[in-house]
Amino acid sequence: MKLIVCKDYDDMSKKASELVISNMVEKPQLKFGFATGSSPIGLYKNLIAAQKEGEISFKYAKSVNLDEYVGIGADNEQSYSYFMHKNLFDQVNIKKENINLPYAPENDEKYALEYRKVLDEFGQRDIQILGLGENGHIAFNEPAEKLNRRASIIKLTESTIEANARFFENEDEVPRYALSMGVEEVFNSRTLIVLASGKNKHEAVKRLLNDDTISTELPCSLLNLHPNVYLFVDEEAYKG
Template sequence: MQVKCFDQPAELDLYAAQLFASALKEKPESTLGLATGSTPIGIYEKMIEMYENGDLSFKYATTFNLDEYVGLSPDHEQSYARFMNRHLFDHVDLPAGKAHLPKGMVSDLEAECANYDRMLQEQPVDIQLLGLGHNGHIGFNEPDEELQGGTHIVELEHATREANARFFSSIDDVPTQAITMGVGSILKAESILLVVKGADKAEIVKQALQGPITTECPASLLQTHKNVTVLVDREAGRLL
């Protein structure tokens, strides 16, 4: 595991974007695992700048997102499909139909989970972007006595819904369920990029990277992967 600490968030975002650009230059048909939330927004902004400058192309790429809320349509203001369009897809040359997210509005959620796993098996992820939740979740894999390996439906913890409530009118509007890639699916990626920002994440960063490997801190399972790069700002990494 390689850990890099940055004084400026913009430097971190640029470094992360350059890792994706390098992957696409080496293998233009790469499969990219993408994430949502506040953490990757700056990274996506750098990717868009690189695309506009002719330094990055998604023309032959495929993307898979980690998760989606259950019950939100793709055009809902707070759906992750809408987030990805707003912050990346609408601004680059990723072909229509090459961006994949779990579908949270289907009638058979279990079948959707199985279908997502089939697609991931057919097109394994080359580089997976992750953020880190305050409770150690990656994707929407919440702490538990045991974790599911494949894509599955998860009941969102109150703390997770509370953290995401800032994007909704109130916590009552935050969905209670999501579809997420499982930890097993995440760990199948050829390489993993974990990005963490902010002083409020320092404790969980230390626990995830240096604490015991336990399902009670899902991110700690990243310690078992052969190729993980961790990018933290100075505040998030202050306890390492």
């Protein structure tokens, strides 16, 4: 694991985007795995700016996404589909047919099986962007005795619901289930770029870097098994 400690969120976003941009220049037909949440927004802004300046193009890029809430339509402002279009897709020249987003209008595993087929056809990604949950989750693979290998409908923990409540009118509106890639699928990328900023991520970062064990009770600890991980953290997440 390559650790890059950055001054603050903006510096973290800048350094992570430099890595992505260098890969896109080398390989314009890059295959991405994208994440949502506050962590990658700065990175996406930098990629949008880089395209406007002519450094990169998304014309030949393809993408899949980590997860999506169950029961929320793509036009809902809290959906991850809406997030991706607002924060990246609508501002770059990626082709609509090259965007693959999970969708589960109801709590039914058939939607997970459908997304598994999409991921199988898509194949290995070049870069997978990841955030880091306060409880150490990756995608929506929450701390548990066992973790899903493939895409599944997952019941969210109370801590994750509480953490995501800031995006909704109140906690009662936060969905209780999500469709998420499984760990095997998250790892099916040549490079993982993990972003963590803020004091609330310090405990997860500390355990990721210092724990001698790997456990499903700390899903991010599994990142130590991947051969090419870049962990970008700001000073607050690193030092607490």
